Amino acid sequence: MSVARFWRKIPQRYNLIGTRCTTCGKYFFPPRSFCPECRRSGNIVEHKFKGTGTVVTHTIIRTASDQFEDLTPYPLAIIELDEGPRMTAQIVCSPEEVKTGMRVKPVFRRIAADGTSGVIYYGTKYVPAE
Amino acid sequence: MRDVAVIGIGCTRFGEKWGSSFRDLFVEAGTLALDDANLAGEQIDAMYVGNMSAGRFVEQEHIGALIADYAGMTKKHIPSTRVEAACASGGLSFRQAVIAVSSGMEDIVVAAGVEKMTDVGSGASVDALAGAADREWEGFVGATFPGLYAMIANDYTSRYSLTREQLAEVAVKNHYNGARNPIAQFRQEITVDTVLSSALVADPLRLFDCSPITDGAAAVVVAPLDRAREFTDTPIRVLASAQASDTISLHDRRDISTLDATIAAGDRAFRMAGLTRDDIDLVEVHDCFTIAEICAIEDLGFCKKGEAGTLTIEGATALNGDIPVNTSGGLKACGHPVGATGIKQIYEVVMQLRGEAEKRQIDGAKIGMTHNVGGTGATVAVHILGV
Amino acid sequence: MVGIITYGVYIPRFRIKIEEITRVWGANASDVTGGLGVYEKSLPDLDEDTATIAVEAARHALARRDLDPGQIGAVYVGSESHPYAVKPTACTVGEAIGATPRMMAADFEFACKAGTAGIQTCMGLTKSQMITYGMAIGSDVAQGAPSDALEYTAAAGGAAFVIGNKDPIAAINHTCSFTTDTPDFWRREGEDYPRHGGRFTGDPGYFKHVEGASRMLLSELEKTAKDYDYAVFHQPNAKFPQKVAKTLGFTREQIAPGLVVPKLGNTYSGSSMIGLAATLDEAKAGDRIFVCSFGSGAGSDAFDIDVTDVIESEEFDRKAAPTVRKLLENPIYVQYAQYAKHKGKIVMQK
Numbered sequence: 001m002s003v004a005r006f007w008r009k010i011p012q013r014y015n016l017i018g019t020r021c022t023t024c025g026k027y028f029f030p031p032r033s034f035c036p037e038c039r040r041s042g043n044i045v046e047h048k049f050k051g052t053g054t055v056v057t058h059t060i061i062r063t064a065s066d067q068f069e070d071l072t073p074y075p076l077a078i079i080e081l082d083e084g085p086r087m088t089a090q091i092v093c094s095p096e097e098v099k100t101g102m103r104v105k106p107v108f109r110r111i112a113a114d115g116t117s118g119v120i121y122y123g124t125k126y127v128p129a130e
Numbered sequence: 131m132r133d134v135a136v137i138g139i140g141c142t143r144f145g146e147k148w149g150s151s152f153r154d155l156f157v158e159a160g161t162l163a164l165d166d167a168n169l170a171g172e173q174i175d176a177m178y179v180g181n182m183s184a185g186r187f188v189e190q191e192h193i194g195a196l197i198a199d200y201a202g203m204t205k206k207h208i209p210s211t212r213v214e215a216a217c218a219s220g221g222l223s224f225r226q227a228v229i230a231v232s233s234g235m236e237d238i239v240v241a242a243g244v245e246k247m248t249d250v251g252s253g254a255s256v257d258a259l260a261g262a263a264d265r266e267w268e269g270f271v272g273a274t275f276p277g278l279y280a281m282i283a284n285d286y287t288s289r290y291s292l293t294r295e296q297l298a299e300v301a302v303k304n305h306y307n308g309a310r311n312p313i314a315q316f317r318q319e320i321t322v323d324t325v326l327s328s329a330l331v332a333d334p335l336r337l338f339d340c341s342p343i344t345d346g347a348a349a350v351v352v353a354p355l356d357r358a359r360e361f362t363d364t365p366i367r368v369l370a371s372a373q374a375s376d377t378i379s380l381h382d383r384r385d386i387s388t389l390d391a392t393i394a395a396g397d398r399a400f401r402m403a404g405l406t407r408d409d410i411d412l413v414e415v416h417d418c419f420t421i422a423e424i425c426a427i428e429d430l431g432f433c434k435k436g437e438a439g440t441l442t443i444e445g446a447t448a449l450n451g452d453i454p455v456n457t458s459g460g461l462k463a464c465g466h467p468v469g470a471t472g473i474k475q476i477y478e479v480v481m482q483l484r485g486e487a488e489k490r491q492i493d494g495a496k497i498g499m500t501h502n503v504g505g506t507g508a509t510v511a512v513h514i515l516g517v
Numbered sequence: 518m519v520g521i522i523t524y525g526v527y528i529p530r531f532r533i534k535i536e537e538i539t540r541v542w543g544a545n546a547s548d549v550t551g552g553l554g555v556y557e558k559s560l561p562d563l564d565e566d567t568a569t570i571a572v573e574a575a576r577h578a579l580a581r582r583d584l585d586p587g588q589i590g591a592v593y594v595g596s597e598s599h600p601y602a603v604k605p606t607a608c609t610v611g612e613a614i615g616a617t618p619r620m621m622a623a624d625f626e627f628a629c630k631a632g633t634a635g636i637q638t639c640m641g642l643t644k645s646q647m648i649t650y651g652m653a654i655g656s657d658v659a660q661g662a663p664s665d666a667l668e669y670t671a672a673a674g675g676a677a678f679v680i681g682n683k684d685p686i687a688a689i690n691h692t693c694s695f696t697t698d699t700p701d702f703w704r705r706e707g708e709d710y711p712r713h714g715g716r717f718t719g720d721p722g723y724f725k726h727v728e729g730a731s732r733m734l735l736s737e738l739e740k741t742a743k744d745y746d747y748a749v750f751h752q753p754n755a756k757f758p759q760k761v762a763k764t765l766g767f768t769r770e771q772i773a774p775g776l777v778v779p780k781l782g783n784t785y786s787g788s789s790m791i792g793l794a795a796t797l798d799e800a801k802a803g804d805r806i807f808v809c810s811f812g813s814g815a816g817s818d819a820f821d822i823d824v825t826d827v828i829e830s831e832e833f834d835r836k837a838a839p840t841v842r843k844l845l846e847n848p849i850y851v852q853y854a855q856y857a858k859h860k861g862k863i864v865m866q867k
Contacts, residue, residue: 001270009266014613030267030379057288057386059280060333061272065260066253068272070858070865071563076277076332078381086381088268092562095333100288108572108613109564111271120600122568122609123271 001114006121013123016049016106018085027083051106052129053081060095067112079104079126090125097128105129133355134231135365136515137238138167139477144346144465145315152188152246153200159347159470160201160242167351167361171202174351175236177210178226180219180243181469186258187247197242209236216262217418219243220348220472221373221502221511227352228371228513237354243474244347245467255343259468262505264379276340276419278380278506280332283421286387287334290436292424294334296443298325300420301338303448304456308463310489313474315344315465325420339420344465348473350480364484369405369497370514372398378508389507392429396501399512400431407431410514411495412482413453414475416503417460426501427455430512449490457482457490472502472511483517519644520685520825521678522584525577525838526794527570527656528674528781529561532848533856535669541853542664549669554755558672558782560851560859561658567596567675568606570787571656572613574677577838578652579614582679582686586615589679590648592622593638595631595786597704597711598658599624610654621648628702629751630812631655632676632786637692637818639680650681655786662710663862670754672782676790686828687797687806691738691821695729702813713813719757723811727751727761730817731809735765738821742766746804749775749792751811753783767807774799780845793822795841802826 011017018029021042026035029049035042058077061068068074075091075098091098092107104126111123140162142155150158156179164171179197184190198210213223220243227241247255260269263278286292302322308314320338328337351361358365374394377383384390400406407430415426427438432453441447447455458464458478461471479498481487497516503509534557536546550556561570571594579586592614594606607622621642625631632655639651656675661667680689701722704711714722727750735741742748748767750758755778762772775792784791789810796806801824808820827833857863 005266010612014609015615057281057285059277059284059335060330061274061277062329062333063256063276063331064272064274065257065269066251067257069253071272074272076271076273076281078281078386088264088271088273088379088381090272092564100284108569108576109562110566110569111564120566120568121270122572122613125271125564 001121003119006119014108016051016124018047018049019044020047027085029081029085029087049081049083053079053104055091055098055100055102055104056080056086057100058091058098092125092127103129131232132234134228134352134368135355135358136350136368136476136480137353137358137361137365138163138169138351139480140166141313141348141474141477142346143313144344144467146248147345148248150345152184152190152244153196155246155345155347156197156242156244157200159244159349160240163240163349163351169238169351169361172206173238174203174208174240175238176208176230177201177203177240177242178213178223179210180213180223180472181245182214182216182219183258183261183468186261188249215509216504217416217466217468218472218502218504218509218511219469220474221500221513222472222509224350224472224476224513225371225373225511228368231352231354237357239352240349241352241473242347242349243470243472245469246345247343247467248345252343268379274332276335277332279419279421280335281380282387282425282506283334286421286425289387292439294326295322296439297339297420297424298322299442300417300423301325301462303442304417304460304462307449307457307490308459311459311464314459314463315342316463335419335421341418341461341466344467346465346467346470348470348477350473350476366480366483367516368513369516370399370402372402372512374398374510376508378505380506383507387425388435389425389429389503389510391507391510392426392501392503395510395512396430399514403514405497405514409497410453410499411497412457412479412492413455413499413501414458414478415455415460415501417456417462418466418503420462422503423455423460430501449492454492457487457492472500475500475502476513476515479515483515518685518688519640519680519682520688522650522681522685523578523582523833524676524678524794524797525574525579525581526674526676526791526841526844527573527577528559528844529565529570530847530849531560531562531859532557532850533560533853534850537853538669553669554779555670555782556779558670559674559784560856561673563859565658566600567598567656567658568600568609570658570673570675571606571610571654571677574654574656574675575610575614575652578677578679580837581834582832584650584679587619588649589614589616589652590620591639591642591651592616592620593625593635594654594656595625595627595635596655596657597626597628597631597785598660627816628812628814629785629788630810630816630818632790633810633818636678636680637694640689640692643680643682646682650679653678653680655790657785657787659783659785660710660860665710667711667713670783672784674781674784674791675787676794678790684827684832685825686833687822687824689820689822691734692818693730693733693737694816694818695726695733696816697726699815701815718813722813722815723753723757724761726815726817727809727811728764730819731765734819734821744805745771745807747774747796747800748772748807749789749796750809751789752776752778752792755779777841791841797824798835798840798842800824800828802829
């Protein structure tokens, strides 16, 4: 991923800064600058998500692209944040622990890096929440 | 708006074709299609070529021009356009060709699809294919294509009944059909045990639940129906061409294990053709993974949600079943050269409707359907063809 | 009144037992564990590093007290294992806690005392009212060369302290440092692992500087060990802090809560800070805490701390983040091969 493309979404990746449409009340994470419901009559503002959510579906990735191969097998899930939107993220736990319906909370982790001399991509993964 | 017919088809053998370059593949498929249509190159008015990722696989863009050039079309300076919608590139390429002829803008149009995937390592392939999904919010966090379909499978099995054996039967059936298809990458039959003992790729999907990495190209020629008999004794009519879009990422879908774009495109196609599901004699669906075929059968309306597994294990979708699905062997057994698949599906239906499918022929086939999906369902193209 | 406003710690879940390391290198387990007083040490997950540990520790600190991160005017991260040699960990932390853009920042290096140096810096900035709050973090994913003695103790962890000038949970009354140019332990630029002077690291290194700074502080304040309830020393192993405590007149009971090394290992820049955090986890209003860190190169920072009643007030919620004791519970044990994979000790083809 290019330096600029990664940098542009740092507030989203580190701090779960998404958006909300004040016209219809829908939350968006990943953020959208254009409300699909209201389109041009939507009013979009920033929203920092709490981070807590529930696993909707999941899998264990065993064959990954080069950047992630060292991490396999790793759990990947679609998580429904408490405010409503769904996002895709890794869950840090053993493969046996992942279950649809489990509660999770965010942690700050190293997502990937551009080799050993390039930029490190930090972001958010999830862990089981008690 | 004019009626459109397919007047010629061609398809390379699909597989790991070390000796064939990207350009070689296209020329081979194009030559076969033109021979089949009894056409001279000078008669082609326009070309559309579906290709997902030549940039990532062979570092080449500007595919429309490249293909026209290597097809020997430069003297006529015809319009040549690359169409991209990930794995639905081929289906969209066919649709663009149909629109060009139907609108009257062009007369004889080639719709092709080509993908050369084996010139890069598998890690690079996995990464390139992840571009069919949401790079920023799925690929970046470590999602892979099989991983996304695996999440569809897990969501499906938590809500509907589908046994592991029923899911595996999709691959078994498709390999049976592929064994009878000269262009298929894999021509050996397999058993449910082959599937269940193969390595896990993304739980619960195993190696044999997944379509492979493949090189290949296919090409078809379309023309106005009222001119078709100048070129062929077996013109096949395009009864419907439909396309639909949906959110790029799986997490933004209304329902994770329902492809709304399939429902939309399917409904539009049936309406356009004035037909019902009962009229369809065979359907080529997009089985990039076994679970995708299960969802496709349901989302196209051939049965209710949750019933496709039973349908499959009971043999209803086999060659001798009520609704044969993927008589070609599907993506699973033919292989999935991404941009070529949509055109290969047209090729298969035309072969069947002409009665040329030999050992996998559906007797008396008159109407066939194709279903081509991009990504996890963000683009769907559905076509209906008839004699 | 300058002092600690809030604090937080993060320790990765993975552990390796020292006896597993001795098994690989053919050493005698009980000789080593007996000699060092260390039985297991922490290591990072595959996707953790000094920056992720620093962020988690910082977020834990902010969970315990309601303060506007925009008022954090400085972030300093001390480490021997910053992910970048050039590009500060402090910037990543600042962004991840919402302190950017109005903040001073830099990364510190002073072996195991880079974090406490950050505390001193924040004390100056807040006491002079140049900033409202400053955050000092000591975080490391420490490296010991395979089969070197350091491999038995080099561990991963970090602590974050927010320093301010109003309503601290613990006032830092005084600090002083004893610094010399002493090559007891070092790592040259570009080298993977540190080197050290063997037994030279003892008297001319650790003991000279810890005793030097400690006596300096005690004499400036006209105090003795008996004037304190607790003491925390840098802990490269369990023996050194126990020995220096005894020399200075501190008892086993005084250093007990802060002696975290036996089940954690030496978290380098995190070491004394995690020890202080463990002590604060149990401290009551009115407790007096003595702290002396040590960093090779070499130097020691000594602190005189009085716990205030704010630590027991509603303003500070210790339970909002895990205590050191909690972070040491439920570890995931690994064998040497997985440990080496996690610590990047296996040469991969890139």
